[in-house]
Amino acid sequence: MKRYEDLSPSLRCIMTPGPVEVDPRVLRAMSFPVLGQFDPEFTGIMNETMEMLRELFATGNQWAYPVDGTSRSGIEAVMVSLIAPGDRVLVPVYGRFGHLLHEIAERCGAEVHTIETGWGSVFEPGEIIAAMKRIRPDVVALVHGETSTGRVQPLAEIGQACREQDALLIVDAVATIGGIPVRTDAWKLDAVVGGTQKCLSVPAGMAPVTYNARAEAKLLKRKRVERGLRGGEVQPGEHSFVRSNYFDLSMLQDYWSPARLNHHTEMTSMLYALREGLRLVLEEGLEARYARHKLHEQALVAGLTAMGLALYGDPDCKLTVVTCVLIPEGIDGEAVRSLLLEHFGIEIASSFGPLKGLIWRIGTMGFSCRENNVLRLLGALEAALQRHGYPVACGRAVQAALDVYEAESG
C-alpha cells in the first residue's frame, strides 16, 4: 500500500486576491470537536453567526447566513433563487467575474442583457441606469469589487434606481466584504454575497449572503417544500420553482429559522471558523478594519512606485484590496512569481483572459494585510526583479513604504 505522508504544509506569505492567510484563532476554532447539527449549543452558534453577519453587511435584514459552499455557491444560490426562468437580467461587465454573473444567469434560464466597459475601468452610474431604462430588467446583477482587474464599482445610485424601476439588485461582494465598506441597507442592495477566503480571512468553504424583504417576497412566490418533508401545502407551478434544491434559499432560510426544517447538514467546522473570523472583524471594528486595508494599500503602492513599477487601470476606481501591477517589458511574470514562491515563500497572483501575462495582482486582504507582509513582499519583489535583470531602483521600495507607516503613526 502506498504510504501517504503526514500533512505538513509550508508556511506561506499569501499576497493574492484570495485565498489569503488565516488568523491562528480561526485555524484553532476548526480544531474543536464537532457538535450535532440540531444540538442546542450548535443552533446557538448558528444564531450568533447570523447576528454577526448582519453587522458585517450593515443591514437590518432578517436573513443573513452562510451558504455551504465556496463563494460562487453563494452567488449561484442568490441568482437561481431570485431569477426565474425567462426573467430579464442586466449584467454590467467590467472584468472576469461579470462574465461569471452572465454565465450563471444564463444557466438560470434568464434572458440576459449585458453592457460592457473596458477592463481597467468601471461604469458611471448613469450608464447602468440608462441601460436599465432601455432593458427594464427584473434583476440587475453587479460585481462590487472585481479582483480580475482590481476595480471597484460604486453602487449607491444603482440601488436607488433599482427601487425606482422595481428591479432587484444582486451584488457580488465576495472580494470586498470585510475589507472596504459594503453598506447593504444604505445603498439599497437587495441581495449581497460575500466570500470568506478574502478579506474575512476564513478558509474557502462558506459564502455569507444577505437579502431583504423585497428579495424574500420573490423567493416565497417560488417556494416549494421538499418531497419527504411536505404537508398539504400548495406547491408552485411547473416553471416557477427554483431549479436547485441545494441552493433554494427558501429552504435554506427555513433551516436557519427557529423551525430548523432539515435541509443539508450544516458544515460544523467551517461554521466555527466563520464565527471566529466574524468575532475578529467585530473586535477590530468595521471602520478600523477598512482604514487598515487603506493604509497597507498606500504603503504597498508607495513601495511599488518607488521601485519603478507602474500600476494597471484607472486610479479613480482602484479597489483598495487588490493592486494590479504592470509586468515590465521583457520580464517573464510567471518566472518572477515562481521565484517569489520557491525562494521567499511569498505568493502573488497572475491574471485571467486578456490580462494574462500582462499584470500581477497583489492582494492586501484580511489577516494577510499587515505591515510585515507588505515590507517582506516589497523587499522580495525588488530582489526578484533584480535577479531577472530588471533595472530596479534598489533600496527605495521598503523605505517608501516605511515612510507611509511612519507618517501614519506619527
Added chain:
Amino acid sequence: MKRYEDLSPSLRCIMTPGPVEVDPRVLRAMSFPVLGQFDPEFTGIMNETMEMLRELFATGNQWAYPVDGTSRSGIEAVMVSLIAPGDRVLVPVYGRFGHLLHEIAERCGAEVHTIETGWGSVFEPGEIIAAMKRIRPDVVALVHGETSTGRVQPLAEIGQACREQDALLIVDAVATIGGIPVRTDAWKLDAVVGGTQKCLSVPAGMAPVTYNARAEAKLLKRKRVERGLRGGEVQPGEHSFVRSNYFDLSMLQDYWSPARLNHHTEMTSMLYALREGLRLVLEEGLEARYARHKLHEQALVAGLTAMGLALYGDPDCKLTVVTCVLIPEGIDGEAVRSLLLEHFGIEIASSFGPLKGLIWRIGTMGFSCRENNVLRLLGALEAALQRHGYPVACGRAVQAALDVYEAESG
C-alpha cells in the same frame, strides 16, 4: 457592542447517523495554515486525495474528487450534470432520501418515475429491473443506505441491468461509504456520491464523488466552457447545457485535472480534513473497517435487545451503521433524547415523516463507532428509560454487549 464568547463546544458522544465525532487527527489537520489554491504543494494534496478516493470507492475511474459542499451538493452535482432536461429518470423510493432524489431529479427538469416500497424494507432487485423494462429510463437514481429507515439496498444486479438497458446508475452512498462495502466497479455503478460526516468521520463540508467513462461521455456532450475563460470552442445548444455552474462536473473535472482550469476556490482546510480522514481509512484498511462497523453493530443490537427493546424494520436488509429502535409504548422519545444529551452528553437521533416519534435512530459510524461509545450509550439509555418509568431489564444490556466483544477477541 455585544460580546461574543470564546468558542467552547462541549465534548459530545455522537451516536447519530451523522454528523458524528471526528478523529483528533482530522481536527488537527484543519488547524494547519492554508496554502494558495494553485500552490504546487496544494495541487499535490488534491492529487493525493483523488488517489485515496479511488481506493475508497474501489474503482479504477479517472474521476474521483470531492464536490465542495455538504453531501447533498454531491448528489445534486451528479444529478444535474448527468440528467438532461426531459430525460426519463427512475427513482425507487424506500425512505426519505429516495424522496430527495425524486425532488432533485424534478428540479433538473427530468420526467421522473418512481416506484415505492414500504418504509422498513427495500426492493427485490427484480422489482427494480421490471420497472426499468417498463419505463426505459435514461437514468436510475438509487439510495444505497437509507438512514431514515436504517435499510440497505443491494445494488449489484441493478448495475448489471443498467448496462444491459444502457441507463446510467447514480448511487447515493452518503451513509455507507467507509462503513460498509461500496464496490463501484464490481457492481457497475456509473456514478457514486459519498458523504464525509458519517462513516468517514470528517466534518460536513465535502461530498466525494466518482463516475466512470460512460457517465463522462454524457457529461462531455453537455460541456460548456465558462464565459470569461472561453476560447473558440463550439458550445452546446440551448437546452442541453448543465443548468448549474457550480455543480457542472465537466468544469469541476477540468479544475481537478492537470489543466487546473479555474473554477471555484478549493476549500483548503476541508481538503486537509478529507485527506487526513482518508489516510485514517486506508491505514485501518477497508475490509478491517467494515468488520469493525459490523462488530459494534452486533454489540449494540445485543445490548438493546437484552434491555427489552425491539428493533424497527426488516432484519434482512438492516443497514449496519444505523440501528432503528422502536420507542416503547408510553415513552416520550424526545424527552429521553434530551435527557441523554443534557445529562450524559450523548446524542442519538429521532426520525422523519411517518417515523417521527416512533423510532430512535442510533448510528455506529466511523470514529464514533467504538467499544467505549457503545457501552456508554447502552448504560445511559438503560438509565434514561428507567428514569422515564419503563420496566427495563436492568444490568443486562452492557453485559450482553461485553459478551459480544469478548467472543470476538477470544
